[in-house]
Each structure stands twice: as C-alpha cells, then as structure tokens.
Amino acid sequence: MRIADFRVHPIAIADPPLRSSYGLHAPYALRTIIELQSDAGITGISETYGGDAQVRQLEALRSQIIGANPWRLTGLLSPMVEGEGAGNARSQSYLVPGENPLDASTRTFAAVEVACLDLIGKTVGQPVCDLIGGKVRDEIPFSAYAFYKHGGGGGEGDDARPDEYGPALTPDTLVKQVQKMIAQYGFRSVKLKGGVLAPDLEIETIRQLARALGPQTPLRIDPNSAWTAETSVRVGQALAHELGGEGYLEDPTAGLENMALVRQRLQALGIGTPLASNVAVTSFADIPRSVQLDAVQIILCDHHYWGGMRQVQHLARLTRVFGIGLSMHSNSHLGVSLMAMAHVAAATPHLTYACDTHYPWQSAEDEVVLGGRVAIQNGCVRIPDKPGLGVELDYDQLARGRDRYAKCKYRKRDDEAEMRKHVDPNWKRILPRW
C-alpha cells in the first residue's frame, strides 16, 4: 500500500466568544483536515490545529508522504517527535495551544500519524484503538467544559449562530450553562475555565456548581496560570472540599517552581487536591523537573501536540511509573478530532480521568463528519465497531469549511487581539493577574 494523494484542507468553524486568561475566542476557530489516500483508493483522515502556518508545515512534508507506505511513514518521520530538539521544553504560559512554534513539529507529525492510522484501519477493517495496542474500554468519559462567555454563538455576519448557551459572566449563569450542557450530553464531571473573573467569583462559581450538582460530580478549575502562588493556595484552600474526589486544580499558577510551591503549601494545610497541567508541562522535556519538584500530579495529554497517539501512550506509561495521573486536554474541534481523542483514550489503560472536550461549543452546521455530529451520551463517546476512526468526511461540509476559511479574515489564533477588539482596547495577558 502506498499513499497516492495527500490533501490538506484549512477550515474555519464558528466558535462562541469564550473567555479564558489568554483572552477571548474569535468568532471562528481554525482547524485543518488532512486526507491521505492510498493507491487502493481508501482515504485516511485526521484533524488538527488550523491556520496558514499549520498548512505550510503539513505541505512541507508532501514529498515524504506521497509514495510512502503508511505503515512505515511514522518511522520515517520519527525524528519529528524523537529527534534532538523535538522534546524541547515548551511552556504554554504565553502561547495558546496550536500557536507555539516549539511544538510545530510534534503537532504536524501527529496529524500525519492519525491519518495513517485511520487509513490503515480502514484498509484492514480494524478500529484505530486496536492498531495501537487494543481497546481497553468501550466508552470514553468526557467532562463538561464550562466557560465564562459573552453573548453570541460564534460566526460572523450572515453566518452568525444563535447563542445556544447565552452569556455567562456570573456564577449563576455559569451554573445554568453547565446544567444545560449536562442535560444535553450527560457529562458526569465538570471543568470550569477560570482565570477570567476575580478569584472570589470563581470560587463562588465552583461552590454553586458543587451545590447544584452534588458531591458525585468531580469538579475542576483551570485558570491557565492566572494566579500567584498565594492566590492559588487561597483558592485551593477555599475549594478543598469542592475539588476533592476526582477533581483537580489545573495550572493555577505559572511555572513548575510556583506549581510545586502551591502543592507544598496545600499539603502543609492537609489539602490533597492534585495539581493538573497542560501549561507548565506540555512536553516530555518538562517532566524530569516536574517529577523532581512534584509540581504536577496530573498531566493533561493531547495527541494533537504531544506527537500523536503512540507518544500519548508513552506518556501514559511514564506518568503511571511516576504516580502521576493522566487526563486529556482539548481545543475547539470537530468530530474527527473527537474520535481520535476517543480512540487513543480507548487504548490507553492509564487514562482514567474524564477527558476535556470543546465539542459542545461547536455546531452541527460546521461538522465535517458524514452523518453529522458524533454522539456524546451519558458524557461518553462510544468507540464504534467500525474501521479506522469510525468516521468519514462529508465533502460538502468540508467545502463549506474551506469556503468559510477563505472568506474569514483569521489566519491564526490570537485571543489577546480579540479581547482588545471586543472587550478592552488596552487588554493584555498579564501573568499573574491575581
């Protein structure tokens, strides 16, 4: 089997005005859909971060991809994830995921790896999870991912979407958002994107969530490093009960040293709440120091930028060895990414925390998966008994996404610029803010 064609589709998808400490989501999120077509006419697909730079990085591999055996291509390209420099430390404190040049190579490799695995799976009639070690679970639990947001459903002009969830810039509106999301998808755990309101308001939000949802629902909060170590300890202390069980406190503060300090001080107060991270630890190179300091107790993997599914599995084994938990990070994405996330989770025994997903924030109008959106039921994605990722492309929808990409003015993600445009002309990402 050889790869006869390689197609790269930049698309834009409507994204609501979600807030985080990075700023504000633009009306469109950018994604890239990849197709690898074999000489037998079978097509493997994947989805990754978007924008012109991502497209260029993928196109730069064209000569290595065309004519390659998809079973072997990942070995040929392995220097992109295993070579010198590929494992460089790369804090995401200042750069949103997908815009960090230091992970361009692992991101690009991952997109190709997943498309190869889908192509292989569709060729041999096996699901992707069974190509990478074998399915260990049928259903992958995801979390409700709650965001403080402005009014609006995403999209621009004629393409503007109804605001399904409404604005949520207070604790009580945020709770309503989560309740609506749980009613629709059955999520059994909740992550709140924090670092947006003053810490006391975010504490109050988590408390109201805990009251509304009861102790059986694990709660997590992720301010993306917006707080000082001091504030982090104060929040951790205030929410010691609410973030218990399978809850966690994610990247409260910037840098491994600060994270370690927060951990130590919480432990000294008798508070065991684990610290999670996809900002302080975003690459293998960050791990030795993190282990040494006990800075992070749960790592959020993401095959999109850790270098693909097999690298996530390596990470899983490593974290298990060092007694570190494993959860999964997400970004605005469509069903192809969701299925890839589900497959890697299905074949990774140690991935026991519910995964993040932005999927509820995207809409059916933008879905490129044939047959429409992937179902999330009881908070879970079920691995279908189908080859590859289990989904195919809807080429009309893909064309719409490409068209929207061509028409919209966004070529990379810049949450800070959006914030300045819509909220505060002087806004800057300040770390720590509180």
Add this chain to the structure above:
Amino acid sequence: MRIADFRVHPIAIADPPLRSSYGLHAPYALRTIIELQSDAGITGISETYGGDAQVRQLEALRSQIIGANPWRLTGLLSPMVEGEGAGNARSQSYLVPGENPLDASTRTFAAVEVACLDLIGKTVGQPVCDLIGGKVRDEIPFSAYAFYKHGGGGGEGDDARPDEYGPALTPDTLVKQVQKMIAQYGFRSVKLKGGVLAPDLEIETIRQLARALGPQTPLRIDPNSAWTAETSVRVGQALAHELGGEGYLEDPTAGLENMALVRQRLQALGIGTPLASNVAVTSFADIPRSVQLDAVQIILCDHHYWGGMRQVQHLARLTRVFGIGLSMHSNSHLGVSLMAMAHVAAATPHLTYACDTHYPWQSAEDEVVLGGRVAIQNGCVRIPDKPGLGVELDYDQLARGRDRYAKCKYRKRDDEAEMRKHVDPNWKRILPRW
C-alpha cells in the same frame, strides 16, 4: 479475524557450559515456542522463556485467546502489564531471568503480544516493526557476548555438541573466543559476562580485549552484581579508559543504593563510565528510585520480560526523557526471539546501543526457524522485507526440540544446581562475592 488455535511448544536447546555469577548454564536451555493460528489459517509465532511453569502460565490464558481478535487481544490482556501489581519492583539480583515469579505476568503477556503481532503482520503483509510505529533502522547492531566457560558445546550424551569455542577461563582464552566470534559474525562491540573470575583477572581480560580489538570497539562488562561497591569502583577506575566511548559497566553491584554510590564515587574520580543494568532495574517500578539516585545510566530492555514490544517502546521514551541510555538484554534463544528483538529495536529510535544476544552460543541443529539460523552479518541482523517477524517455523525442528524437552530432565533454569553438580558441590551464589 479470530484466533482459532493456540499451540504451546516447550523445547530444549543445547547450551554450552557458560559461567556467570549466577552459576553455570545447564547442557540444555529451555524455551517455549507459541503459535497463534487464525481462522484464515495464518500462523503467528513467538519465542519466550522455557520450562513447565512458563507453559502453565501460557496455557492459563487459553480461554481468553481462543476466539479472540488478535488486534484486540493485547488490550484485553493489558491488566497483565498495566494492572495493579504488574509493575511491581522485582530485582533480579537473586533470580535468573525467566525464573522470577514477579514477572511471570509480563513475560507471558509479551509472548502472546509478539505472536499476535506476527500473526497480524503475516495477515496484512507488513513487518512487525511497521505495526508498532514504523522502522527507523534497517540493521540492528548486536554485541559479541563473551562468556568464561568450561569445555563442552552443550547437549548431553548422544546429543552432545562439539565445543566450537573451547574452554575459556583465562584472559587469553577469552580473547580468542571473542576474536573467533567477531570473525564469524562481524560484531563491532563486546560484552564480557563477568563476576566469574577474581576481579583482577576480569580487569586483565578487558585490558587484553582492548589491546586486541583497538579503541574503536566498545567494551562492556557485566558481573551481575558480584562485587561490592568498593570493588566496583576499583574496577571502574582500572578500566576507565577501556570502558570508555560506548562502553559501560553493567550491574557491578547489587541494589540501587550501591549502584548510585559507585556512580558517585566514579564521578568524583572524574570517571564518566555509565552504569548499565538489567538486575537493579528490571521493571518500571524500579525506575523512580533509580532516577532519583541516578543509580543507572543505561537500562537494558528485554521485550520478553518487560511486557512486550510496546512496553519496551514506552520504556524507550521514558529513558530518553530522563537522559538514560537504552540497550537490550538477552538470554539463550533461537531465531524467533532474535527476530523479535530485531523488530522492536528497528522501531525504537532511542535504542542506540548495540543489543546483547546469546545467539552465537546456540547451534544450527536446534534452530526452529525454517531455512536455518538467522544471519548476523557485520554484527547486525537485517530486517527482512517480509511480513511479520520475517521467519516461519520448521516443524520437524520444532518436533526435535519438543522431543529433546521431553527427554531431558530440566524443567526450569537453575544455574546454581549446575554449578554444584559440575564445579563445586558446595557452591552458592554469594552477593557480593568480591
């Protein structure tokens, strides 16, 4: 595809009277050959440790194996390598590899995993290395594995083999053994199994090897923990030059603390010789403490007992993250194991040290691979452009091996008993001996 038949073949193969600090190799080494036959009539094979206990452990999985999809079986069985307890620390200071009950589960899983991968590869027409991430090298370098030995070529009675290498219990006879082995196989690095003669004689052996082979041939010595920390430092100091470059000092002393002490004292003397291990570190659970102490700078992986090829790849990533080198351990084995070792090495970028192999100590009369022994040329095994492991069983030879197993009296490996029988009736493994 389903697994329709599962066949377990205990075999015995002639083994010369090789010495180590564990004692003496018996005239026969025990191995187990596994066959998984699909409902399409295709057969996947693997080779593992031998003896009745290994056969029982494999047979205990029969009901899970028959009817299973080989792509998924490794997921179903994953608790054997990923479950609680599967990663328990398990020093091999006192037990020879293959006889440690604490790795029975990872050993047994590995045998099944490799047979599944061979079956899958033969079904889809791809080499095993391309099923697990893709080939990153075509040729796998192995080391000459030199042993002090008594006279004799292995086997018993009518089945006794000619002594191809002759006795070697002095430095100069050992050098001749290595020269002969290099002439035949083209090895470009040498490992000496030490812990047999007094340390000064082993130092002298390495010095003579260095003189005979020149500085371009990396030298390693492995006394399997026979020395005190003191002696280890003395040997490390005496051989600072000879074990340089890609050489190493393997398990000079027992236990991570002693290893760390040796490392520290050598470094204080300005000697950077890395310490390698497959005794102090034999499982993932040994690694955190080893990392903390900097006890081991090179880990010797072995898919046979680390839990299979994918676990070795996880280990490779982990060791790369922590700046630890990776080499490969071996035991008396035939061509099926050799090819499995070659395939995992071919798909593991970080496995940059030449691998160990006992293969030169086995003879063509015992080979179960169709067409005879696997070629080692220029010290390397070449990954053939064939599906699966690239080898098939010779069923006549397999029947001979089974027959020999039935006739010989050995049912497990016991080097200490052999030592008492043939060398010294009072011999005991003493750690440290020197």
